[in-house]
Amino acid sequence: MDFVQDLREAFTGRFGDKLRIEAADFSKCGCHLDITASGTDIEAAASVVDGLGFTLEAISGVDWPAEEAMELVYDFNKMAEGGRIAIRVRVSREKPELPSISKIFGGANWHEREAHDMFGFVFSGHPDLTPLLLPENATFHPLRKDFSA
Amino acid sequence: MIPIQIDYIMDLFYVGAFFLGGLALAVVPILISHLIAPTKTRNYVHKTGQAIECGMDPIGDAWIRFGVVYYLYALIFIGFSVDVLYLLPVAIVYNEQSGYRDLAEVFIFIGILFLVLLYAWRKGVFIWNSKLPTHTP
Amino acid sequence: MEQQTSHPYAIIRFALLDKVLALGRANSLWPMTFGLACCALEMMAAGASRFDISRFGSEVFRPSPRQADLMIVAGTINKKMAPAILTLYDQIPEPKWVIAYGNCAISGGPFIFPGQYSVVEGADKLFPVDVYIPGCPPRPEALLEGIMKLEEKITGHRRWPIVEAG
Amino acid sequence: MSLDAKSIQGETFVVNMGPQHPATHGVLRIKLTLDGECIMNAEPVIGYSHRMQEKMAENRTYSQYFPNTGRIDYAGAMIYNFGYACAVERLAGISVPERAEYIRVITSELSRIASHLLWFGPFIIDLGGLTPLLYAFDDREIILDLLESISGARLTYSYFRFGGVYNDIDDDFIAGCRTFIPRMRERLILFRRLVTDNIIFRKRVEGIGIIGPELCRKYGATGPVLRGSGIDYDVRKNEPYSIYPLFEFDIPVFKECDSLARYHVRMEEMNQSLRIIEQALDKLPSGPVMAEKVPRNLKPPKGECYFNVEGARGSFGIRIISDGTEIPYRLKLRTPCFANLSLFEEASRGMLLADSLALLGSLDLCVPDVDR
Numbered sequence: 001m002d003f004v005q006d007l008r009e010a011f012t013g014r015f016g017d018k019l020r021i022e023a024a025d026f027s028k029c030g031c032h033l034d035i036t037a038s039g040t041d042i043e044a045a046a047s048v049v050d051g052l053g054f055t056l057e058a059i060s061g062v063d064w065p066a067e068e069a070m071e072l073v074y075d076f077n078k079m080a081e082g083g084r085i086a087i088r089v090r091v092s093r094e095k096p097e098l099p100s101i102s103k104i105f106g107g108a109n110w111h112e113r114e115a116h117d118m119f120g121f122v123f124s125g126h127p128d129l130t131p132l133l134l135p136e137n138a139t140f141h142p143l144r145k146d147f148s149a
Numbered sequence: 150m151i152p153i154q155i156d157y158i159m160d161l162f163y164v165g166a167f168f169l170g171g172l173a174l175a176v177v178p179i180l181i182s183h184l185i186a187p188t189k190t191r192n193y194v195h196k197t198g199q200a201i202e203c204g205m206d207p208i209g210d211a212w213i214r215f216g217v218v219y220y221l222y223a224l225i226f227i228g229f230s231v232d233v234l235y236l237l238p239v240a241i242v243y244n245e246q247s248g249y250r251d252l253a254e255v256f257i258f259i260g261i262l263f264l265v266l267l268y269a270w271r272k273g274v275f276i277w278n279s280k281l282p283t284h285t286p
Numbered sequence: 287m288e289q290q291t292s293h294p295y296a297i298i299r300f301a302l303l304d305k306v307l308a309l310g311r312a313n314s315l316w317p318m319t320f321g322l323a324c325c326a327l328e329m330m331a332a333g334a335s336r337f338d339i340s341r342f343g344s345e346v347f348r349p350s351p352r353q354a355d356l357m358i359v360a361g362t363i364n365k366k367m368a369p370a371i372l373t374l375y376d377q378i379p380e381p382k383w384v385i386a387y388g389n390c391a392i393s394g395g396p397f398i399f400p401g402q403y404s405v406v407e408g409a410d411k412l413f414p415v416d417v418y419i420p421g422c423p424p425r426p427e428a429l430l431e432g433i434m435k436l437e438e439k440i441t442g443h444r445r446w447p448i449v450e451a452g
Numbered sequence: 453m454s455l456d457a458k459s460i461q462g463e464t465f466v467v468n469m470g471p472q473h474p475a476t477h478g479v480l481r482i483k484l485t486l487d488g489e490c491i492m493n494a495e496p497v498i499g500y501s502h503r504m505q506e507k508m509a510e511n512r513t514y515s516q517y518f519p520n521t522g523r524i525d526y527a528g529a530m531i532y533n534f535g536y537a538c539a540v541e542r543l544a545g546i547s548v549p550e551r552a553e554y555i556r557v558i559t560s561e562l563s564r565i566a567s568h569l570l571w572f573g574p575f576i577i578d579l580g581g582l583t584p585l586l587y588a589f590d591d592r593e594i595i596l597d598l599l600e601s602i603s604g605a606r607l608t609y610s611y612f613r614f615g616g617v618y619n620d621i622d623d624d625f626i627a628g629c630r631t632f633i634p635r636m637r638e639r640l641i642l643f644r645r646l647v648t649d650n651i652i653f654r655k656r657v658e659g660i661g662i663i664g665p666e667l668c669r670k671y672g673a674t675g676p677v678l679r680g681s682g683i684d685y686d687v688r689k690n691e692p693y694s695i696y697p698l699f700e701f702d703i704p705v706f707k708e709c710d711s712l713a714r715y716h717v718r719m720e721e722m723n724q725s726l727r728i729i730e731q732a733l734d735k736l737p738s739g740p741v742m743a744e745k746v747p748r749n750l751k752p753p754k755g756e757c758y759f760n761v762e763g764a765r766g767s768f769g770i771r772i773i774s775d776g777t778e779i780p781y782r783l784k785l786r787t788p789c790f791a792n793l794s795l796f797e798e799a800s801r802g803m804l805l806a807d808s809l810a811l812l813g814s815l816d817l818c819v820p821d822v823d824r
Contacts, residue, residue: 030542030758030771055669057791060771060784073771075758075786079669079678079685086758107671110794118506133499133823134404135366142403142507184298185307191294192376193413194369201350201377203470204370205481213463216488277489277804319474323501323820324526324608326478327570331596331606334573334589349474362820367479367500370471396519397503399511404502423607 003083004032007052014048015041026084031075033085039098042074042089046101046108049085054078056101059111061119063093065145070096070119091121100126118143221274225265232262293381305441311355311381312440313343315433318354318378322361325388325423329360332426339426342433351377356436358429359415362390362397363406375413383416383440384409385432392418464492471500475578475809478819480793482812484805491808494800496793502823509783514540514750515614517783522608524785525821528567528764529609530599531560537612538693539759539770544614544752551739552616553695558629558732559599559611561725565636566595567764568718575715575813576647579656584647591639598628614750615743629733633726640722648719657711661811663799664709671795675766675788676721677815680714682707687762699731711814718816751778765789765816789821 004023011019018041024034037045046056057075064071074087091098100123102109112123113132120141123129131138141147190197200207236255243251269275321329332339339345348354351374363371375384386409389395394407409415416439419432438444465486471479479500485493505520512520521536522529534556541548548556569592573585596606602621603611611617647653663673665681678685686703688696704720706713754776760769766788773782792815800808 028542029756030760053669056672057767057769058672058771058784058786060782060786062773062782073784075769075771079674079683079690082690084691084758084760105670105672106667106798107673107791107794110790131499133502135499140403142504143510147403148401185296185303187294187296187380189294190376190378190380191382191413194372194376196373196376197379199373199377201352202468203481204374204472205468205470206373208466208468208483211465213465215463215465218488318472320472321477322479323503324523327526327607330573330585331589331593334593335586336590336593349472362501362503364479364499364501364503366502367471370500374472396523397508399508401507401511402504403507404504425606 003078003081007033007083007085010048010052011035011045014044019045024086031084031086035085035087037087037089039089039091042087043099043101043104045087046074046104049076049087050104052078053080054085056105056107056111057084059108059115061115061121061143063119063143063145065093068093070121072098072115072121074101096121097124098122099124102126117141120144218274218277221269225269225274228262228265232259308441312437315342315344315356315383315436316346316348316354317344317356317358317385318351318374319347319349320357320360320374322359322363322367323390325360325390328423328426329358329387329429332429337426337430339430339433342430342437344433352379354378355381356383356385358385358387359391359409360387360423362395363409363412365404365406368406368412371409372412383436384413385417385419385429385436386410386415387419387429387432388424389420389422391415392420395422463487469494475812476819477574477817480817480819480822482796486805489804489806491800491803491805493797494808495797498793498819498822500823501820503820505785505824506783509780511779513778514752514780515748517780518610518612519608522605522610523820524787524824525567525763525765525768525789525818526607527570527818528563529607530563530603530611531761531763532768533609533612534560534694535759535761535763535768535770537614538761539757539772540614540750540752542759543755543757543772543774544750546615546743546746548616548694549740549743550737551620552741552743554732554736555617555621555741556612557695557699558621558729558736559603559609559617561728561732562595562599562629563609564764565722565725566592566599568722569595571718571764571816572643572647575816576653578809578813579653581647581650581653584643587639587643587646591636594628594632594635598625598632601625601628613742613746615746616741618742620741626733626736629729633730636722636726640719643719648715654712656807657715657810657814659708659710659712660807661711661799661803661814662709663795663811667795667799671798672791673766673788673795674791675763675816676714676717677766677792677795679703679705679717680814681709685767687760687767691760693759693761696728698735699728701725701727701731711810714814714816749778751776760786763788765818765821766792785824787821787824789815789817789819790824793817793822 008021011021020036022034024031026032054076057077060073062071069090070093072089077084089098100112102112110132112126113129115121116129117131117134118141239251239255331337333347357378386392391409394405397405398407417432417436419428421428434446467484467486469482469484471481481497483495483497484491505524508520509517521532524532569588573588576584600606602619602625603609663681665683668678668681684703684705689703701724704717706716752774754774756773758769758771760767768788769786771784772780775781800811
């Protein structure tokens, strides 16, 4: 697992200790590194990870109404050598805004549109944030916990 | 002078009958299907007459100026369909003199027309180039 | 939206002519290629070599609604897809019939739960349905039986023997 | 001077390759902006078969959700059962007896072959050949009979349970597999003679639909699309789960990045799956197929886990967040077709319309897998 070391250096080199990085046991939770970032430097983190040759697997939104927060989990996976990291970002529930990484990873375009559809995240800088899975004129966000049809 | 007129009228009658037969062959099926087919179609969003576009509403107009490449294909097609017109008289008088002469004539006629195809081929009408640089790895 | 179940009448109708037309229509039902979800695979399996829907005259799956006269709604009807399905239904010329193939087309199937927001609960909410084939997905034999049932509805009598189960 | 249509610019024309289209294998709509035959922009519009799989997870208990996993990618549904079962087992810490692991691998590989056969038929139909579908569906029916004899379903299985499988395989299932494997090997040779060496097919797919490794990485494409672009990534090898390390099989990787490479990957993968089934049948141990004390109403501990399996179309990942009750708090489905389709807009720019269909067919899309 040498890549865990050089990934830590890359991140600490870039962010100092702004990000909380913990090693995670792969057999238990399915990822090697679990990083918690803030909304503003997700773009920088994505470009670091892009530089190291990772690919974006998925962006999953989670709604935590109890803590008045909404979380986004970015799953990155280095295909050739193997190795999986998850970057978590928490934003407030009223104003869930964070920059978009669709310029760095083309695949993020659709993942972000789906997160916008389902949870109402607003990705600034996203080329076309219209509903992807829901009908064109949909304004509701179904996967929020307080959604009622 | 009378026999000439009778023959003339008979010929006119034959041409008229032939013309009406052709017309009936075209119009009568349409009439029958109009009579026995159901009069109107059940529709719920009133899009029965709309152009078919996989269930969606067509976007924009189809009357646009598109590339001239299609025009060249149409030209070649018309060239060959006209040559069939000239083959009809040959077919009628075929084999009255020696058949081989007519065969040779037909081959010469089609051979010359085939040069159209060769010319178009050489000029590259059949090469479909994509206009934009396709995505390279 | 009034639900006429039988198709509108022609200008000229003779008793014998109608019988002949019904027999002709019943034995050459051309379905429209219109698979929505999992039931589409069973429809393809019915069209393929083992179950061979062409024994009943419906081998030709017409992609264009103009040339089809049977719409097999095979799969989940989504609220985003409903206007498209209605457009396709309109564009099929009369006489046309509809088979609701699978639970999703009959009543929304397994995707009906409190708080569901994107599934139309059944094809008969959109237009009149002639034959319902339950199952999730129904077996290809069920589609063949459905087509026989539709023939019975069109011609009035059943030409194929009814095979008792078991 | 070739009559390059660039010199004669026509107006662009927007046409819908819409929800009801034979080549889109389901309800996928592609808004094509065409300039004559050449695609200026092909924007896939999805959501026409969105069935709220993730929303349903939030009002189903863990074991009630099994039928849903069979209906996300119904072509290779057994592998999705596998993914969901292993994800919850990893979360709840349930161990699976030896024989159940072997049965899981055998049924998943059979389902993978059935899925590739299902891709093979319509892909050749997209290019105009109608008969290979009848050959491929003939073999697929045999697999469906085998899987139906043990799981009861032809297409949308819910055969797995947490801690094993609910029904043991019997002798005529094993005999059926034994006779199926040599027959399938000859059929693959027949397919190679019938389709692969056919010059018309070659002309339609060779050098068409180039998807480079960099484009795959940017869009997260996985599965045969990735292995057709030269990246050797297969979840069964790179992140081994269950008992896949016990079998020796190799991963077909082709470097040409075109539709033909993806075609070869899938055809070769069928061979490898046959090898895995053969080895699994040889080493099949006896013993129970269900773990003993698995609570009927499973309540996994609070926590989160991500599990990844190699589906027929790519890597299928499930992220489950559990809050200790018997209903998952959040279940995220990372489906391969969603990522594979997202690169279509960039990959098909500038191609001819007919070639973009060869590319779309070689991506092997299952649309409810895209829309979830």
